Every structure is written in C-alpha cells, then in structure tokens.
Amino acid sequence: MRVGAGESKSQFWQRMVTLMLALTLMMPVLFMGLPDFKTAHAETKPLAAPVVVIPVHHTVENGLYNFLERAFREAEEMNALHIVLDINTFGGRIDSAQEIGQLIKNSPVPTIAYIRGKAISAGSYIALNAEQIAMEPGSSIGAAAIVDITGNEIEDTKAISTWSGLMKGAAEMRGRNSQIAEAMVDKNVGVTMPEIGRTVPKGEIVTLTSQEALKVGYAETIAASLDEVVKFIGGENHPLITMELTVAERIARFVTEPWVATLLLLIGIAGVAVEIFVPGFGLPGILGVLGFGLYFFGHYIAGFAGAEDIALFVAGIILLFLEIFVSSFGILGILGALCLFSGVVLSAYNKQMAAWSLGIAFVLAVVIVVIVIRIFRHRGVWNRFILSEKLTAEEGYVSASSRKELLGQTGHALTPLRPAGTAVFGEERVDVVTSGDFIPAGRTVKVVQVDGSRIVVKEMKE
Numbered sequence: 001m002r003v004g005a006g007e008s009k010s011q012f013w014q015r016m017v018t019l020m021l022a023l024t025l026m027m028p029v030l031f032m033g034l035p036d037f038k039t040a041h042a043e044t045k046p047l048a049a050p051v052v053v054i055p056v057h058h059t060v061e062n063g064l065y066n067f068l069e070r071a072f073r074e075a076e077e078m079n080a081l082h083i084v085l086d087i088n089t090f091g092g093r094i095d096s097a098q099e100i101g102q103l104i105k106n107s108p109v110p111t112i113a114y115i116r117g118k119a120i121s122a123g124s125y126i127a128l129n130a131e132q133i134a135m136e137p138g139s140s141i142g143a144a145a146i147v148d149i150t151g152n153e154i155e156d157t158k159a160i161s162t163w164s165g166l167m168k169g170a171a172e173m174r175g176r177n178s179q180i181a182e183a184m185v186d187k188n189v190g191v192t193m194p195e196i197g198r199t200v201p202k203g204e205i206v207t208l209t210s211q212e213a214l215k216v217g218y219a220e221t222i223a224a225s226l227d228e229v230v231k232f233i234g235g236e237n238h239p240l241i242t243m244e245l246t247v248a249e250r251i252a253r254f255v256t257e258p259w260v261a262t263l264l265l266l267i268g269i270a271g272v273a274v275e276i277f278v279p280g281f282g283l284p285g286i287l288g289v290l291g292f293g294l295y296f297f298g299h300y301i302a303g304f305a306g307a308e309d310i311a312l313f314v315a316g317i318i319l320l321f322l323e324i325f326v327s328s329f330g331i332l333g334i335l336g337a338l339c340l341f342s343g344v345v346l347s348a349y350n351k352q353m354a355a356w357s358l359g360i361a362f363v364l365a366v367v368i369v370v371i372v373i374r375i376f377r378h379r380g381v382w383n384r385f386i387l388s389e390k391l392t393a394e395e396g397y398v399s400a401s402s403r404k405e406l407l408g409q410t411g412h413a414l415t416p417l418r419p420a421g422t423a424v425f426g427e428e429r430v431d432v433v434t435s436g437d438f439i440p441a442g443r444t445v446k447v448v449q450v451d452g453s454r455i456v457v458k459e460m461k462e
Contacts, residue, residue, distance in 0.1 A: 049081040051235035052109075053226065053242040056085050056100075060092030060122040063253030063298075065099045071243040075109050078241070082233045084226070085113045085130055091121025094146065094163060101129040101170060114229045115139045115210075115219075121147075124184060128170035133219045134229045135210035141218060142207035144184040160186050176217050180206055255298025258353055265344065265361035267291030270368045276321065277369065278376045299347045313343025403455055406430065406447045410460060416441050423457060432457045 052075040054068060075083050085104070091097075104111055104126065113119070113130035119141040127133055127141060135141070146154040146163055154160070164185040171181035183191040183206040190202040195215045200206050213219040223229045230236055245253070254260055271288020278284075296310050319336030326332060341358060348354030411425035419434035423445050432445070432455045439445060439459045449456035 048238050049079050050239040050241045051082050051084060051230050051233070052078065052080045053084045053086055053240065055243070056087045056089060056123070056126060058089060058253075059257070060089055060097050060100070060126070061253065062093070062096055062256045063249065064092075065096050065103070066252065067243075067245055067249050068100055068103055070249075072103055072107055072109070074243070076107070080109045080241075081235050081238050083107065083109050083111045084229055084233075085111060085126065086226070087113050087115050087119045087123055087127055088117035089120065089123035089126075090118055091123050091144070094122060097122035097125045098166060100126050101166070104129040105173070110233075112220075112229065112233055114223065114226065115141055120144070120207075125167055125170060128167065128174065128176070128181060128218075131174065132221075132233075133213070134221045134223045134232060135213055135219045137210055137222055137224060139210050140207055141213055142184040143205050145187065145205050146185070164189075180208075180216060180218065251294070252298045255294055258357060261295060261298075261348070261354070262357040262361050264291045264295040265358055266364050266368075268295065269361055269365035272317065273365060273369045274372050277373055284372075295344075296347060309343050309347035311343075312339050312346070316340030316343060402450065402452055403430070404450050406455055407450045408447060410444060410446045413439050413441050413443050413445055417445070417457070430455060434458060 052071070054071045054075075056064065056068070058064075072083065111130040112132040112134060113127035114134045114136070115123075115127055116136045117139055119127045119139070121144045124141045124144050133141075144163070144167060146156070146159055164182045167181040167185050168178040171178045177191075177193075179189065179191045180193065183189040183200055185205075187205050188202050190200055190204075191206060192199045193212075193216050195217075196212050198212070208216065208218055210219065210222050214222055221229075221232050223232060226240075227236075230238075230240060255264065268288050268291030271284040271286070271291060273288075275285030275288060292313070296313065300310070316336045316339030319332045319339060321336075323333035323336060341355075344358050345354045348357075406425060409425050411423050411430075413421060414424050414429060415421040417423070417432065417434050417437075417439040419436055419438070421432065421439075421441075422429055423432045424430075425447075432447075434457060437459065439457075444460040445457040446460050447455055448458050
C-alpha cells in the first residue's frame with residue numbers, strides 16, 4: 001500500500017493504526033456467529049453413557065482420595081451410566097476412608113462396589129458407602145478394627161466408638177444390618193446372623209465371605225468377573241472405561257506414605273547437611289535436593305502443599321545456610337529451623353504425623369552427618385577458616401634470613417645488653433641478646449648461638 005496523493009507519512013500511519021484497532025474491536029463480533037464445531041460434533045455423534053471402572057487397590061491413604069476425586073469428577077462429566085469401584089485392599093487411613101466415603105455418597109452417578117480379593121478395614125467402609133456391592137467368589141469383607149502402625153489393635157474407646165458409628169451409618173444408609181457393621185469394628189459387640197446360622201461372640205471381629213455377605217444382605221450379587229458386574233447393572237451395551245492413575249498421582253500416592261515421607265526427609269536433611277559441612281562431593285547435595293523435591297512434589301500433587309509452604313521451606317534452608325557464614329548469634333539459625341519445620345509440617349495432610357516424621361528424620365540425619373564428618377573431617381567447611389599447613393625448615397622454609405656466619409665471631413657491645421641490645425662485629429651493627437646476663441656497653445662479646453635471626457652472645461672475660 002502506498003501513501004495517497006496529498007497524504008503525509010504521519011497521516012498514512014495514523015490511518016493504518018485506526019484500521020487495525022477497528023479490526024481488533026470487530027474480531028469478537030465476526031467470530032460470535034460461527035458455530036461451536038466441538039459442540040456440533042458432539043451433538044451429531046452422541047456417545048453412549050459409559051460404565052466407568054475406578055480401581056481402589058493397595059493402601060487407603062491421602063493420594064487415593066485425590067485420584068478418586070478426579071475420577072468421580074470425570075465420570076460425572078462423561079454422564080456415566082454407572083461407576084464400578086474395583087476394590088482390593090487391606091485398608092489404611094481412617095480419615096482418608098471417611099473422605100472417600102463422603103465422595104461416594106455425594107456422587108450423582110450410581111455406584112457399585114466390586115470386591116475382588118479383600119475389602120478389609122477401611123476398604124469395607126468404602127464398599128458399604130456404595131449403593132450396591134458385588135463380590136468375587138472367595139473374597140471377603142469386614143475385619144475393620146482400628147490398629148496402629150505396627151498392626152496392634154487400639155483399645156481407645158472414643159476412637160472405636162467414632163469408627164463403629166461411621167460403619168453403622170454407612171450400613172443403615174444402604175438398608176443393611178448395622179449391627180454387623182458395628183461388630184466388624186468393635187469386638188465387644190457380638191452379633192447373631194440367623195441367615196447363615198452363625199453367631200459371632202464378644203471378643204471376635206466379624207469378617208464375611210462372599211456367600212455369607214450375599215445371604216445377610218451385605219452383597220447384592222456374586223460375580224466371577226467384571227463383565228458379570230457390568231451385566232448385573234445393565235451396562236453390557238455401554239462403553240467400558242477404566243480410570244488409571246497418572247504418573248504424578250502414582251508418585252503422590254507413594255510419596256505421601258508415612259514411611260516414604262520420613263525416608264525422603266532423612267535423605268533431604270542428611271544430604272544437604274553433608275554437602276554443607278563436607279563440601280566437594282556434590283552427590284549428597286543432589287540427593288538432598290531430590291529428597292526434598294520429591295517430598296514437596298508428591299504433597300503438592302496430592303493437594304496438601306501450597307506454593308507458600310514450599311517457599312517457607314526454601315527460606316528456612318537459605319537462613320540455615322547463612323547462619324554458617326554470618327555471625328547472627330543464632331538468630332538466623334533459629335528462624336531457619338522454624339521455617340523449615342513449618343514448611344514440612346504445613347505441607348502435609350496429617351500435621352501430627354508430619355511432625356513425627358520430621359523428628360525421626362532429623363535424629364537419624366544427625367547420626368549420619370556426624371559419622372560422615374568424622375570420616376571426612378579433613379574436608380570439613382571449618383577447615384577453610386583454620387591454617388592447617390606447617391612451613392618447616394626441613395621443607396626449606398625459613399621465617400627470616402639466618403645469620404649462621406656470625407657463630408663464633410667476637411665483637412663489642414655498642415649499647416648496654418639488658419639482655420637485648422646492639423653489638424658491632426667488624427663494621428656491621430647487629431641486634432643481639434644475652435642468655436639473661438647484663439653486659440655494659442664497650443665490653444667484648446662472642447656469638448654463642450644463632451637461631452634464625454636471633455643471635456645470642458656472652459661476655460668475653462679478659
């Protein structure tokens with residue numbers, strides 16, 4: 001495009017800018033009337049409502065809830081016909097199971113739990129929250145007593161009452177015998193089940209096989225395969241979609257395990273400390289950063305850690321590092337430790353468990369660092385502030401020029417020697433000392449010892 005006749009360049013560019021602004025303002029209007037190709041495509045080719053299978057395997061913990069939350073959300077977005085919870089677990093955390101149970105109860109998509117293998121402890125609670133239960137032959141449900149980390153039963157009456165109440169509530173909600181659910185938790189309840197001719201006395205925990213569960217109303221059907229479950233809910237003509245954990249979710253589930261979190265904190269603390277106090281290796285520092293990185297990455301993906309928690313932790317590391325080189329009377333060190341501790345604890349789902357993990361990791365890390373420092377103490381950072389090299393005469397070093405040639409020579413004291421003073425040997429004035437004697441000026445002296453620049457003389461008696 002050329003400048004028109006009688007039009008200056010400034011007018012030309014002004015016209016061009018005005019045109020571009022007009023086109024920009026009109027762009028939304030131009031595209032407003034265009035059809036939504038994605039919507040149109042979906043309307044012309046409707047997809048049958050799928051049956052969504054969600055695996056509930058291994059340990060019930062924090063990462064599992066986040067996976068299930070995403071899976072339920074996507075199933076709802078797909079307008080799923082049914083959700084099949086493929087359960088095979090020995091249980092896990094009660095708080096995580098409670099959240100998962102709430103998620104199942106609130107789901108607008110119908111749910112059925114398919115127990116393949118075991119639905120023990122927290123797994124039984126998850127199954128009871130589903131609208132229906134199908135069980136594989138040989139599978140079992142129950143044994144929901146509360147145990148500690150070592151597997152020993154907890155006798156805390158309050159905790160047992162709370163957990164049994166949750167189990168009873170889930171059973172009642174689905175029209176099942178709540179006393180059986182209570183007896184799965186509390187061994188002091190006992191229950192009689194006339195449908196199977198069995199009485200579980202007080203002192204025992206209830207566990208049901210697939211056949212027993214079917215007869216007492218704790219299962220709607222026995223299915224040898226997933227296809228039979230799909231047929232039972234009337235979804236055989238619908239697409240079957242199985243939800244899978246993403247790589248990030250797999251890492252999050254693994255990292256949020258209490259023992260794994262403790263191990264990562266141990267690697268992080270020990271690695272960074274060794275790199276600071278015994279620098280030069282590189283590998284401990286890399287491992288330390290990876291340990292902390294995996295810990296926070298897993299908790300971030302799991303939805304527990306925020307950017308502020310990570311920033312708090314990084315600030316703590318920086319303050320601890322500065323404490324080594326800056327004299328702050330311990331202030332930076334204390335602030336750094338508080339930031340580090342707060343970052344680790346606040347980024348975890350269970351703050352008390354995180355505090356214990358950090359405490360255990362710190363104690364073990366101190367032991368490891370002390371051992372490493374003792375082995376490689378010659379590489380310690382403190383050696384940068386200490387002069388450890390010796391400059392000896394055997395290696396050819398001298399502190400000053402030696403006057404060995406004066407040994408045995410005689411001269412006279414130029415000044416009184418008390419015991420230091422000046423003497424003359426020939427025409428040379430030399431600083432000398434006596435062995436402690438007082439020698440007046442003018443007396444004859446003889447050099448009896450030369451130690452570097454230190455020349456010792458004694459008076460020559462006439």
